[in-house]
Amino acid sequence: MANISTLNTAAAGFDAVSDQVATGPRGRKPRRTFSPRNIMLYGTLIVAALYYLLPLYVMVVTSLKGMPEVRMGNIFSPPMEITFEPWVKAWAEACTGLNCDGLSRGFWNSVRILIPSVVVSIAVASVSGYALANWRFKGSELFFSILIIGAFIPYQVMLYPVVIALREIGVYGTLTGLVIVHTIFGMPILTLLFRNYFASLPVELFKAARIDGAGFWQIYFRIMLPMALPIFVVAMILQVTGIWNDFLFGVVFTRPDVYPMTVQLNNIVNSVQGVKEYNVNMAATLLTGAVPLIVYFVSGRLFVRGIAAGAVKG
Amino acid sequence: MHDVVSIKKNSVSIRDLSLAFGSVKVLENLNLDIRDGEFLVLLGSSGCGKSTLLNCIAGLLEPTDGQIFIKDRNVTWEEPKDRGIGMVFQSYALYPQMSVEKNLSFGLRVAKVPKDEINKRVARAAGILQIEPLLKRKPAELSGGQRQRVAIGRALVRDVDVFLFDEPLSNLDAKLRSELRVELKRLHQSLKNTMIYVTHDQIEALTLADRIAIMKSGVIQQLDDPVTIYNRPRNQFVAGFIGSPSMNFLPGELAEEGGKTVFRTNGVSFSLDGYEASEPLTPGRKVTLGARPEHIKVDSDIQGGEVHEAIVDIEEPMGADNLLWLKHAGHVMSVRIGGARRYAVGSKVRLAFDMSMASLFDAQTEERL
Amino acid sequence: MTAHAHAKRPNQLFRNLTAKIASIPMILIALGIFLGGSIWTVVYSFTSSRLLPRATFVGFDQFERLWASSRWIISIQNLAIYGILSLIFSMVIGFVLAALMDQKIRFENAFRTIFLYPFALSFIVTGLVWQWILNPEFGIQGIVRSLGWTSFTFDPLYNADIVIYGILIAGLWQGTGLVMCLMLAGLRGIDEDIWKAARVDGIPMWRTYLFIVIPMMRPVFITTLVIIASGIVKVYDLVVAQTSGGPGTASEVPAKYVYDYMFQAQNLGQGFAASTMMLLTVAIIIIPWAYLEFGGKKRG
Numbered sequence: 001m002a003n004i005s006t007l008n009t010a011a012a013g014f015d016a017v018s019d020q021v022a023t024g025p026r027g028r029k030p031r032r033t034f035s036p037r038n039i040m041l042y043g044t045l046i047v048a049a050l051y052y053l054l055p056l057y058v059m060v061v062t063s064l065k066g067m068p069e070v071r072m073g074n075i076f077s078p079p080m081e082i083t084f085e086p087w088v089k090a091w092a093e094a095c096t097g098l099n100c101d102g103l104s105r106g107f108w109n110s111v112r113i114l115i116p117s118v119v120v121s122i123a124v125a126s127v128s129g130y131a132l133a134n135w136r137f138k139g140s141e142l143f144f145s146i147l148i149i150g151a152f153i154p155y156q157v158m159l160y161p162v163v164i165a166l167r168e169i170g171v172y173g174t175l176t177g178l179v180i181v182h183t184i185f186g187m188p189i190l191t192l193l194f195r196n197y198f199a200s201l202p203v204e205l206f207k208a209a210r211i212d213g214a215g216f217w218q219i220y221f222r223i224m225l226p227m228a229l230p231i232f233v234v235a236m237i238l239q240v241t242g243i244w245n246d247f248l249f250g251v252v253f254t255r256p257d258v259y260p261m262t263v264q265l266n267n268i269v270n271s272v273q274g275v276k277e278y279n280v281n282m283a284a285t286l287l288t289g290a291v292p293l294i295v296y297f298v299s300g301r302l303f304v305r306g307i308a309a310g311a312v313k314g
Numbered sequence: 315m316h317d318v319v320s321i322k323k324n325s326v327s328i329r330d331l332s333l334a335f336g337s338v339k340v341l342e343n344l345n346l347d348i349r350d351g352e353f354l355v356l357l358g359s360s361g362c363g364k365s366t367l368l369n370c371i372a373g374l375l376e377p378t379d380g381q382i383f384i385k386d387r388n389v390t391w392e393e394p395k396d397r398g399i400g401m402v403f404q405s406y407a408l409y410p411q412m413s414v415e416k417n418l419s420f421g422l423r424v425a426k427v428p429k430d431e432i433n434k435r436v437a438r439a440a441g442i443l444q445i446e447p448l449l450k451r452k453p454a455e456l457s458g459g460q461r462q463r464v465a466i467g468r469a470l471v472r473d474v475d476v477f478l479f480d481e482p483l484s485n486l487d488a489k490l491r492s493e494l495r496v497e498l499k500r501l502h503q504s505l506k507n508t509m510i511y512v513t514h515d516q517i518e519a520l521t522l523a524d525r526i527a528i529m530k531s532g533v534i535q536q537l538d539d540p541v542t543i544y545n546r547p548r549n550q551f552v553a554g555f556i557g558s559p560s561m562n563f564l565p566g567e568l569a570e571e572g573g574k575t576v577f578r579t580n581g582v583s584f585s586l587d588g589y590e591a592s593e594p595l596t597p598g599r600k601v602t603l604g605a606r607p608e609h610i611k612v613d614s615d616i617q618g619g620e621v622h623e624a625i626v627d628i629e630e631p632m633g634a635d636n637l638l639w640l641k642h643a644g645h646v647m648s649v650r651i652g653g654a655r656r657y658a659v660g661s662k663v664r665l666a667f668d669m670s671m672a673s674l675f676d677a678q679t680e681e682r683l
Numbered sequence: 684m685t686a687h688a689h690a691k692r693p694n695q696l697f698r699n700l701t702a703k704i705a706s707i708p709m710i711l712i713a714l715g716i717f718l719g720g721s722i723w724t725v726v727y728s729f730t731s732s733r734l735l736p737r738a739t740f741v742g743f744d745q746f747e748r749l750w751a752s753s754r755w756i757i758s759i760q761n762l763a764i765y766g767i768l769s770l771i772f773s774m775v776i777g778f779v780l781a782a783l784m785d786q787k788i789r790f791e792n793a794f795r796t797i798f799l800y801p802f803a804l805s806f807i808v809t810g811l812v813w814q815w816i817l818n819p820e821f822g823i824q825g826i827v828r829s830l831g832w833t834s835f836t837f838d839p840l841y842n843a844d845i846v847i848y849g850i851l852i853a854g855l856w857q858g859t860g861l862v863m864c865l866m867l868a869g870l871r872g873i874d875e876d877i878w879k880a881a882r883v884d885g886i887p888m889w890r891t892y893l894f895i896v897i898p899m900m901r902p903v904f905i906t907t908l909v910i911i912a913s914g915i916v917k918v919y920d921l922v923v924a925q926t927s928g929g930p931g932t933a934s935e936v937p938a939k940y941v942y943d944y945m946f947q948a949q950n951l952g953q954g955f956a957a958s959t960m961m962l963l964t965v966a967i968i969i970i971p972w973a974y975l976e977f978g979g980k981k982r983g
Contacts, residue, residue, distance in 0.1 A: 048780060153717060159942075165715075288805070300796070420894075
């Protein structure tokens with residue numbers, strides 16, 4: 001490459017340009033780190049970030065204080081004496097009208113609702129999405145459109161018919177009933193998610209499998225499923241947070257002894273009897289928010305992808 | 315014409331330009347002088363740094379080191395709008411919700427250019443590009459070719475000396491592309507502006523350029539006029555990059571036969587009569603012989619010189635031309651002949667190399683000898 | 684989808700039979716629950732159902748009673764105030780945050796994580812936290828007073844006139860992260876060459892945003908608008924957790940009206956009528972959007 005470098009440099013130095021080479025601006029334009037633009041930019045972002053973080057901070061510090069300290073005032077001040085008493089009490093002793101065994105009951109109820117709901121809703125929706133993407137038949141798009149429009153209908157409109165239906169098959173008020181409800185109302189968004197994903201896979205793959213003689217289920221389990229793992233994770237994130245955070249279905253379709261955590265939390269905090277124990281309330285609130293928060297912080301970008309997929313196209 | 319141009323001053327000069335994203339070096343210590351009124355094409359495959367270089371000239375990317383001069387003014391730290399450039403993008407980058415007229419005038423209005431001056435410039439650009447009937451339309455209502463014309467118009471109204479084109483024709487279909495190519499050439503001839511044009515399409519480069527700079531890995535491999543680039547490639551990369559179907563490369567070595575230096579491969583010797591070497595050809599040196607398909611003559615095309623015999627391996631009729639793949643000396647080489655001449659596979663033909671148009675490359679450095 | 688011509692063509696009904704069987708849950712849910720359920724509720728909103736649904740039709744009686752109820756009027760007013768302000772603020776804040784995030788900033792991931800985490804929390808948690816922060820005795824008001832400004836008053840949750848703004852603060856905290864994310868995705872989807880062209884043209888950044896980028900993002904704005912709006916109509920948990928509709932009925936919302944009448948007051952007819960009104964509201968938002976979004980595609 002010897003003569004190339006000579007070529008590149010040979011041209012230099014036969015005109016006015018050469019005089020400026022030593023002195024003029026060169027390379028990157030120097031910038032101050034603390035330019036007005038950067039101060040404005042990062043200043044705004046940091047102030048906004050503090051506003052968003054504030055409630056989390058307040059929850060944590062309040063839950064670590066004893067009641068005397070809470071009553072003394074300032075909710076923003078860090079605890080002078082850290083105590084885990086409120087957490088223990090929220091988990092095991094807090095009262096909700098009838099019983100006083102804390103949020104743990106609601107937690108385990110939620111877990112018992114969550115696991116089957118997530119599994120069943122994802123299983124049903126992934127098969128529907130796969131059928132829609134690859135095995136369209138007359139009317140399949142119409143049903144799908146109804147399903148998607150259904151996602152925008154306020155749940156309140158469909159609550160009572162669902163109550164009647166569940167009562168008819170004898171599962172109203174039970175965890176099974178709630179699992180069915182979560183599966184039904186998770187259908188639109190999950191089906192959409194899976195349909196779009198399967199539709200984005202190369203059609204040739206599906207065609208080749210059909211020529212090889214694979215049937216509906218063989219293609220689903222052998223070819224589609226292994227390729228769809230990321231979208232299953234996205235669907236799981238979506239469903240875990242959605243079902244865990246649900247309040248309306250929990251309060252409508254279950255009885256007090258099987259109330260999910262959110263309903264129980266609301267009953268503990270907003271119960272009118274007894275002295276208000278704010279530190280216990282905040283510990284309970286944090287405990288309830290812990291599951292979706294952990295999912296959120298662990299999943300990171302996938303969570304964003306999930307809500308973007310769910311929201312933009314919903 | 316080139317002689318006239320070269321007397322003029324430089325329009326754009328690039329000194330020791332380097333650009334790195336983290337540890338990835340995209341451009342390295344690059345120098346380039348572009349003459350006033352010149353049409354320079356930056357040619358290379360994707361990732362060679364040609365678009366990066368163009369964006370540096372435009373001021374859209376900051377170089378890590380080095381300087382950029384436009385009209386002898388150091389613009390290294392200037393904003394794009396102050397550099398006296400106009401730019402045309404591959405995706406047109408028209409403002410979708412503005413009419414063609416607004417698209418052309420938006421920059422001028424922001425710069426608070428007087429109204430009648432804006433109207434004058436828009437009218438002139440529209441006239442040159444023949445887009446007057448489209449002025450009231452939105453970009454969505456235009457065809458690809460029309461959009462690209464508007465995009466050129468937006469550079470035109472800026473009344474600048476240097477036009478930058480970033481693969482402007484790549485989004486168009488083949489027919490439109492060749493039409494707009496001719497228009498661009500005409501535009502350059504009438505405006506006589508400096509134009510810097512990035513493309514990966516060698517036909518565009520060969521047809522449009524006054525000079526072509528072929529780039530690879532952030533380094534300019536050769537900077538010359540199209541004829542020189544085509545016939546006297548500086549190295550094997552340039553030789554292989556330009557030309558379609560590409561040049562035949564026969565690896566072998568130099569040898570002495572009857573007091574003359576010849577090229578020998580697989581025991582077969584080729585006379586080098588007519589080859590203009592830039593350095594002495596010493597026997598024993600490992601070299602590669604490069605010959606373009608049209609520079610190997612077959613049967614009736616032979617006008618003297620050393621004649622070899624070869625066997626037809628495959629025939630590819632392409633309309634105007636017929637491409638023969640011939641087996642000889644343990645190599646398969648492509649030869650371009652007239653479309654009307656046909657050969658049966660397996661038949662014997664006579665062939666001769668036009669050594670005055672061939673190239674010899676050092677096997678190690680891949681530089682032309 | 685039309686079938687391919689086969690030499691021996693099996694009965695149309697049995698083509699892709701497994702696929703049809705596998706789609707039964709979807710079809711049942713679509714027809715039975717979403718379509719059937721909605722129609723059922725709308726039909727029964729014209730009956731005099733109280734404790735149990737009864738098919739005794741009474742015309743528009745339930746709707747007349749609904750619109751005569753002060754609690755419903757308050758609910759609608761609250762929804763209007765909350766809805767309009769929430770739309771404006773979440774769009775503006777969401778877009779501004781997204782635009783700031785789009786400036787090739789450092790720690791972008793950290794900022795996004797912070798802005799979006801409230802969205803992972805339930806409305807119940809959101810409502811309870813803000814109930815605590817807005818607590819007049821210990822929260823913001825208490826702190827400002829303890830700093831010496833004893834006449835300072837900021838007790839939205841205990842003041843019927845401004846209680847809906849207290850809920851708005853919490854709602855915005857929970858939801859703007861999502862808007863920011865959607866807007867950021869929209870901004871990232873804009874052709875990089877547009878920004879370059881604007882820079883070469885010498886257009887200042889704020890003008891590029893205002894006159895070029897925002898108009899280009901119209902579809903993103905509309906989609907976001909529809910998503911937020913249809914969420915606002917359903918707002919329920921937040922109010923239940925933060926104020927339980929109080930003080931008095933000052934922070935009632937339609938969704939809570941529906942629940943209370945259906946499952947607490949044993950007055951199904953009112954609940955059905957109120958939910959039908961909610962359906963109507965959503966339809967008013969959705970239909971023009973769906974028409975624009977999907978009707979346009981067929982033509983183009």
